[in-house]
Amino acid sequence: MLEIYLKKRLEDKNILLMTHIVLGYPSFDASFQIIEAMVKAGVDLMELQIPFSEPTADGPVIVKASQMALNNGATVKECLDLAEKAADTFDIPFLIMSYYNILFRYGVERFVSGMTKAGLKGAIIPDLPPEEGRDYIDIMRANQMAPILIFSPTTSLERMRYLNNFAKGFIYCVARKGVTGQNTNFSDELTSYIHKCREATSLPLAIGFGVKEKADIEFLKGKVDIAVIGTQTIRVMEEKGVGAVGDFIRSLL
C-alpha cells in the first residue's frame, strides 16, 4: 500500500520528491520520455494528470498544457494506457490526477478498476470533496487505491480531521491560496500551517503549489514528507526541451 511504501522510503530519505506531468503534452511519446527521465533522476512517486477541458484548479501553464494535449486529440483511454505502461516499466508508485467529470463520464467503478488493472496506486481529484464523493472513496478503498485528499491554508483543524477519516496514502497540502503555478512564500506562516496539518493526521504530508527549486526543498526538509514539483518541470521542458528534465530533477536533490 502507498502509505507503507512511503514510510519505508522515508527511512532512507529525509524528504521524498513527487513530480507531475500532463499526459499527452506535448505528446504521449514525450510524456513517456519525461517519466523515464524523472524516474532515473530519482523521483519517488509521480502524479499523471489526465487533461480536462475545464481545469479550474490549475494556473496558466497547466491549463495551456492540458489544452494542447486535448487539441492533439488525447483521450482518456490513451492516458490510462500510458499510465499502465509507466507502472509496468518503472518501480515507483504512479497516481492519477484529474477532475471528477473524467471519472464520472467514464464510470467511477470502471475507471477505478481500470486504474487497478493498470497498477496505479491512487488518485487526486481536486473538485471532489468527500461530501460529494462518498461512492468514489468507497470504491477506491475497496480496490486498495488511495484517495488522496487535500488540505489547504483555509481548512480548519476540525475539517482536516474530518478529511483525514477518508484519506489514504498521504495528504496533499496546498501551500497557499490560488491555483497551480504561482509563487509561494516559504515562510514561518507555512511552517505553522504544516504543524496544523500534522496535528490532524498521521498520514505522510506532501506539500505542493509553488515548489520549484532546491532552496524550497531544503526549507521543507524535516517539515513534510513529500515535496511536489508540478508546474516547474513543464516550464523547464518548454524552455529547454524534454532532455533537460532529468538534470533539473537532479539539481533539486
Next chain:
Amino acid sequence: MIESRYYGEFGGAFIPEILVATFDQLVQEFKTAKNDPGFWDEYVRIMSTYSCRPTPLTFAENLTNYFKGPRIYIKREDLNHTGAHKANNVIGQGLLVKRMGKTRVIAETGAGQHGVATATMAAKFGFRCTIYMGEVDMARQRPNVFWMERLGAEVVPVKEGTRILKDAINEAFRDWATNMDNTHYVLGTACGPHPFPEMVSFFQSIIGKEARKQILETEGRLPTRVYACVGGGSNALGIFSGFFDDPVELVGAEAGGKGLDTGLHASRLASKDGFRGVAQGYKTYFLQNQDGQMKKTHSVAAGLDYVGVSPILASLREQGRVRFEAATDREVMDAFSLTLRKEGLVPALESTHAFAQAFKEISGLSGKDIILINQSGRGDKDIFTIADAFEDPAWRQFIIEKAEEYRA
C-alpha cells in the same frame, strides 16, 4: 461539512478545498438574509428606486392581431437598469457582499450584460470590480466592454479554452481561489455550486412574482404558457417560479444555433447532445464528448452560448414540469425583425429566442389563450451583430467612416 443541495439528481457543491470556508460563509449569510423579511424588503426598495421595478407587463396588441391567435404579453425585464434581468441578481448579491464585509467583486460575463450590471452595482456600493470575459465575446459585445471600463471595472480578456462564457467562469473561480478573503464572486446565472443556483433564482423570482400578479390584474386569469430563453437559466427560473403551482405550461427556449443536427448550437436540454456531467462545481447536463471534455458551442446570442445549464432546470425537465425547445439563429433574426416592426420593442438576441419559440408554436393556440414571453433584456448591445445579420449597408458605411476618422 460542506452544505450541498440537490434538485433531483442535479446540483451539488463540487468545490476545491481552498474555497470550502468561503462557501460556508456564503451559505450562512444567504440563509440568514433569506429568513430575514427585512432583507427582501430592502432588496425590493432598491430595485424600485435604482432599477425599474416592478417592470411593466406589455400587451403586444399588434403581434396578437398579426397572429390572430392567443393574447401575447411581454414581461419587460429590458427596462431594468442596464437593460436586463441581470440587475436583479447583482443587486441581491451586492447586498450580501455588504453583509459579509467584502470589498471586491468579480464576475464572468458572456453577453456583457451581467458584467455591466455587476460593474454598476460595484460603483454604487463602492466595491472594486474585475470582470472576466472571453476574447471572442469581447469582440462581439464591444459596447458592453466599453461601459464596464467606463464604470471603473477592470475587464480581463480570457484567452483559454473556447474563449467564451465557460472559460470566463473558470478564470473567475481561479481569481476567487486566490482572493477570497476580500472578494465575492458574483456568479451571473443559476448555475455553479450550491448556493448559487438557489440564490440566483431567489433574487430572480421577483420577475415571476410580479408577472403573476400583473397578468391576474390585467386579464383576471393565468396565461396558458410562459416562454423564456435559457442560457444558464436565471431569467427562465425567475419568471417560471411565479407559476410553478399553477396549471401553466412553462417553455424554455435554448440556442439552436445553426440547427440541432449541425452540432453548432448550445442546446443542452432540447438536443440529444447533452449528457450528465460534473463541471464548474455542479452536476447537470453538459454538451460534452464521450471522454467528458466540453464541446464548442455556438449561438448568435453570446449570453446563451454556455455548455451547462441550471441544475434546477435539469431537474424540472426530468419531472416534465418545463418543456425545452431550441430556436435557431435564423428563426431568432426573423422573430427579432417582426417584434421590432410590429411592437417597437427591441429585445436582446438572447431574449428573442423566447419570442421565436413562442411564434413557432402559436398556431396551436386560440384567441382564448394567453401567452407570456419574458423579454429578459434589450437589444441595443447587439447592434453590431444585428447590423451584420441584416447586412445593413448604411451602418457598414458609417463604421467605415468612423474607422477612417480614428485612423486620421
